[in-house]
Amino acid sequence: MTVLASPAPIRKMTLSPLNRRRLANFRANGRGWWSLWIFLVLFLVTLGAEFITNDRPIVVQYKGETLFPAFVTYPESTFGGFLATTDYRQPFIADEIAANGWALWPPVHFSYQTVDIYLPTSGANPPTWMLSRDAACANYPMGVADPACNWGNFHWLGTDDQGRDVLARLIYGFRISILFGFILTILSSVVGVVAGAVQGYFGGWVDLIFQRLIEIWNSVPALYLLLIVSSVIAPSFWVLLGILLLFSWVALVGIVRAEFLRARNFEYVTAARALGVSDRTIMWRHLLPNAMVATLTFMPFILSGSVATLTSLDFLGFGLPPGSPSLGELLAQGKDNLQAPWLGLTGFFTLALMMTLLVFIGEAVRDAFDPRKTFA
């Protein structure tokens, strides 16, 4: 028996006309469009921070073996030593590898917590290019002739007061800020949308009680709570994320709730109820798309807010655990070491650039979803 299957519904994988117009609107905002690309390049580059600045080589060919020190921790015994981990910056390890193979290093030979032991002076050192070659290589065992006094050990943006490379800390710090911001934004959007959706859809008592709870919750001073918590436990990345999430999900509730309140009386929602579609499906399939525009418009601003929050906590010393690369900590060092302006300037320009890019992108997204522009 041959069954003539009727053609499946034609689902175009291309963008709907509406979304195409939104994309065109987004591109029309040149500032936002370029900001997006610059931001994406910066983000992707810093995602691969280990390949740019690291105190371990990316690939090592040693006695016929191919090793990947950037990803795998090899004991020093691999190279004839006795320590549990290998310090590839040690001259004798470098010599050992050079004698029995080769090593591919990233452009900068420092990780965010590598302390450079051959610095010319103690404390914060200015960028190497501000010094003469003699001064820069002064403390290397063989002085100017030392093979380690090379481009790889160049401090492009100087070091902080503990002798750590600022560029390395900057790249790792940028990455952790953005990742923290993204995770916080996504989690708080999910929680906020769910909470707003439930309130808006069911309305009545659920809405009334939830709204009052949120008002009380909002009036809890989040900063002080953080201070108290961080004095009890040393906040790790995830603990910090959790605490900030406790307060940041509220941001989206209002708009999502309003969208759901508005849309729940639409006739197509009543029609779905008459069809017997469950509440959860109605919320997901019929109402959520209405709230998505408001949510997406808000997201870049939540992202920049999250990054700023993390930075300010780090600045105050209540943020990520000590030693973590962070922009806030860099700013704090800049404040404490006014004689080393490269610290403060680096932190300031990086943050200013990041915030500006995010806000420009946010404005372009807002323009793209603006119904007055969409249908103009």
Place this chain on the structure above:
Amino acid sequence: MSGPLLSVRDLSIGFGAFEAVRKVSFDIEAGETLALVGESGSGKSVTALSVLRLLPPAASLAGSIAFEGQNLVTLPEPGLRAVRGNRVGMIFQEPMSSLNPVHTVGRQIGEVLAVHQGMRREAARRRTLELLDAVGIPDPQRRLEDYPHQLSGGQRQRVMIAMALANDPKLLIADEPTTALDVTVQAQILALLKDLQRQTGMAMLFITHDLTIVRRIADRVCVMTKGEIVETGPTAKIFSAPQHAYTRHLLAAAPQGKPLAPPADAPEVVSASDMKVWFPIRRGLLRRTVGHIKAVDGVSLSVRRGETLGVVGESGSGKSSLGYALLRLIGSEGRIVVLGEAIDEKSGKALRPFRKHMQIVFQDPFGSLSPRMSVAEIVEEGLRVHRPDLNAPQRADKRDAALREVGLDPGSAGRYPHEFSGGQRQRIALARALVLEPAFLVLDEPTSALDVSIQAQIIDLLRAIQQRHGLSYLFISHDLRVVKALAHRLIVMKDGLVVETGAADAIFAAPQHDYTRQLLAAAFSETPHQLPGAPQTD
């Protein structure tokens, strides 16, 4: 005075590349009423707005509009302002959005007087009172301080008319002034306009889609379609001997035909007894219930297989609430029996199996379809819930059958609602209901938002489907002409109560209740003055 009051010559209006109006010409003599008739999209409202140059800036205007010998197309803005609201008044369709909600009625009328006549407060107040009295607002002294939301729809439209008449205009442009109103109120407003016209001798340009109104009020008619005037002539002549094919089509389009004879002793599909939908009124800090709005108050009904029960009433009569309550979409009291089982005690999941037997089609075909779902998804949604046993091709087969049933091409299933016209959308909504093969369908004003010619098609379609499947309808409408074409029995509702019920033929032939008589008179009479016992309050 020589020449007509308003003379429009070769008027063309374009929005970008799209030409909304093409080479339209008409004249209005002093004291005359000219009706501009057409379906939605015919360009009639744009034409009316262009007379006072109230079009959005994107519109381009060509031709001439001469008012008392002055060409309004080239008149500079200050000159125009002296015409607008002064020598030419205008009233719009939606009285709620045409009045500013944050100002009192007295202030809004006073503003018109102050702008054009420079009247001081006391004089303006006296004139406002006169005007409100003239348009039949009871107790104008008190109403002066009222805000628009404190007035009924009919009263608001009366206030709008008072504003338009404040400066004794020579010409009144009325853009669908009664479309948003109930039939009895509609009749009163028309009578009022006719009356005021007799007193003041003003001319009227009346824009409407409703031919019954045209017949009652207009001296001459211009029929518009697709941006052109296809026929002009005296009202009587247009109605008795239409020349153009489109005019004939429009006149023939009124819902016609008789309901099919239902099987004699068909089983009862749905019955309800003593249905009550009460909304509590809560006051004070503790939100104590101080009373109830009785939207539906003790209504009993039953619908047999293959039968249509018409529910007739004006807005606020509770007819839609009744339909929603029967489907358990809003809370109610009273017994509801569907196919022999009581469903009024059931809720949530227990109710779901019954949902496939009873479906609903709404009034607004633009609001009842989710704009983000394709037709296929919309029609199949119910199947996913009620027929989880079907696989995708089987669902698609059922969907295509439903689309064919309502006269749509199944090939269009991948498209989105915005690509369809109003009538087609209403067919999609109908397909969504029919795909579940229900026994009972609530039709909540399914034709009210459609043009007359489309209305007739939908009515024919509903009748054909009823015949094919023996479906039962609860047909909710304020439009008695549509009900007459479909209903076997009738319930007339007013303020949540049933005022009259019985066989449709009997009620149309010999209405028993005063209110029914009033409704019938408003819907079927041909002049505005055949309104037995129409009260002057709204």
